[in-house]
Amino acid sequence: MSDRAMMPDSGDAARVRHLAELDECEIGIEKLVAGGDGMGRFGGLPIFVPCAAPGDRLRVRVVERRRRYARAEILEILVAGGGRRSPPCPHFSRCGGCDLQHLEDEIQTDLKVDAARETLRYIGGLSLPATQRVLRGAPWGYRLRTQLHLEEGEGAPQVGYYERGSHRLVAIESCPVLAPPLEHFVVGLSGRLRDNIPSRLDVALGDDGALTCAPTIDDLPRGEVISRVDGRSYVYDARTFFQSHRDLLGDLIRTVVSAATGTCAYDLYAGVGLFSLALAERYERVVAVEGDRNAARYLRKNTRLARLANIEVVGASVEVAVKTLPAAVERIIVDPPRAGLGFRVRSDIFDRRARHLTYVSCHPAVLARDLKHLCRIYTLCELVFLDLFPQTGHIEVVAQLQLNEK
Numbered sequence: 301m302s303d304r305a306m307m308p309d310s311g312d313a314a315r316v317r318h319l320a321e322l323d324e325c326e327i328g329i330e331k332l333v334a335g336g337d338g339m340g341r342f343g344g345l346p347i348f349v350p351c352a353a354p355g356d357r358l359r360v361r362v363v364e365r366r367r368r369y370a371r372a373e374i375l376e377i378l379v380a381g382g383g384r385r386s387p388p389c390p391h392f393s394r395c396g397g398c399d400l401q402h403l404e405d406e407i408q409t410d411l412k413v414d415a416a417r418e419t420l421r422y423i424g425g426l427s428l429p430a431t432q433r434v435l436r437g438a439p440w441g442y443r444l445r446t447q448l449h450l451e452e453g454e455g456a457p458q459v460g461y462y463e464r465g466s467h468r469l470v471a472i473e474s475c476p477v478l479a480p481p482l483e484h485f486v487v488g489l490s491g492r493l494r495d496n497i498p499s500r501l502d503v504a505l506g507d508d509g510a511l512t513c514a515p516t517i518d519d520l521p522r523g524e525v526i527s528r529v530d531g532r533s534y535v536y537d538a539r540t541f542f543q544s545h546r547d548l549l550g551d552l553i554r555t556v557v558s559a560a561t562g563t564c565a566y567d568l569y570a571g572v573g574l575f576s577l578a579l580a581e582r583y584e585r586v587v588a589v590e591g592d593r594n595a596a597r598y599l600r601k602n603t604r605l606a607r608l609a610n611i612e613v614v615g616a617s618v619e620v621a622v623k624t625l626p627a628a629v630e631r632i633i634v635d636p637p638r639a640g641l642g643f644r645v646r647s648d649i650f651d652r653r654a655r656h657l658t659y660v661s662c663h664p665a666v667l668a669r670d671l672k673h674l675c676r677i678y679t680l681c682e683l684v685f686l687d688l689f690p691q692t693g694h695i696e697v698v699a700q701l702q703l704n705e706k
């Protein structure tokens with residue numbers, strides 16, 4: 301097969317023995333996979349394509365070759381799949397912030413949930429529970445936080461996001477996934493910056509349109525913001541992690557904390573206390589572990605402001621703190637970053653044999669890997685999918701696990 305060969309996808313695998321030689325081909329997109337890429341096959345080999353829609357017939361160029369799969373980019377849409385649309389945002393073709401604007405809002409969540417379920421079955425080898433729910437909020441204007449990249453430009457500084465798959469800046473004039481006060485601020489930002497332009501700026505929106513930025517720069521809003529959710533108040537600043545979908549904060553807390561009550565619960569990777577404060581109303585004692593110093597500082601502050609004397613804040617890494625947990629604890633919640641628990645923490649949590657374990661994840665493949673190990677002693681009782689990130693390939697998954705009887 302020569303370079304730049306155009307081949308149909310009906311050939312058998314032997315015809316693609318040398319994927320290395322394949323440059324362009326035609327494929328049909330079967331489905332979305334976790335992360336948001338479309339997947340088609342060439343000679344049986346999976347090919348992953350960004351910005352593809354199920355049902356698309358595409359001419360693609362292979363850009364990365366692996367032994368068992370390849371990645372490709374779209375050269376031409378030959379037939380558009382159902383639900384494909386013109387992306388509403390003018391920056392979508394280059395900006396790396398969103399992955400799914402080419403799909404109608406109504407179908408995005410279901411496709412992401414199907415992909416997450418398949419990943420849990422395929423990577424985790426899990427049988428999925430009968431109890432499953434899908435929660436969604438506004439598809440646009442929802443984000444409470446953003447990370448901007450900045451560069452000196454001719455005249456005014458450039459403000460935007462990195463291009464998909466690179467560190468090249470895409471300057472933006474709008475960003476319709478941001479909550480309106482945040483979008484308004486971002487669009488006008490270039491004109492407000494003078495000297496000492498940082499390469500990255502974090503911006504967070506609190507209640508009543510209040511904004512805060514990090515790092516601290518003259519003329520830009522600074523300090524703390526406050527978010528009130530289900531009658532609880534959370535204070536934080538732009539350096540600190542906070543969940544980003546304005547409509548789903550209450551749903552997330554209620555889903556994670558659930559109706560369970562008891563004597564002691566551990567909230568690992570606690571952030572500024574989103575779950576800890578609610579847990580403290582249901583458990584006599586809550587131990588909240590947070591490794592980031594700034595987040596731990598706000599966790600303490602939020603605990604104090606809520607006058608909750610039954611939360612013990614541990615400002616330490618989970619890797620260290622988990623070793624001090626007693627065996628057979630009642631309840632553990634884990635909400636790790638995208639990399640998941642990792643081998644050591646997962647093994648230590650396994651050994652603690654908590655009766656009720658809740659795993660909150662923004663990365664279904666990593667969740668599947670960790671659950672594969674944990675479900676040797678746990679039963680997966682409930683799965684809730686929350687679309688915290690519309691227009692992107694990401695989805696939040698909450699897994700409720702109960703320890704098996706011996």
Ligand SMILES: C[S@@+](CC[C@H](N)C(=O)[O-])C[C@H]1O[C@@H](n2cnc3c(N)ncnc32)[C@H](O)[C@@H]1O
Pocket residue numbers: 541542543569570571572573574575589590591592595616617618619635636637
């Ligand atoms: C996905 S966030 C969840 C925060 C919180 N549960 C919430 O929903 O707002 C993960 C948190 O874990 C913290 N973190 C990351 N790695 C950690 C580690 N190894 N030990 C302790 N905390 C860690 C981060 O600082 C961050 O606050």
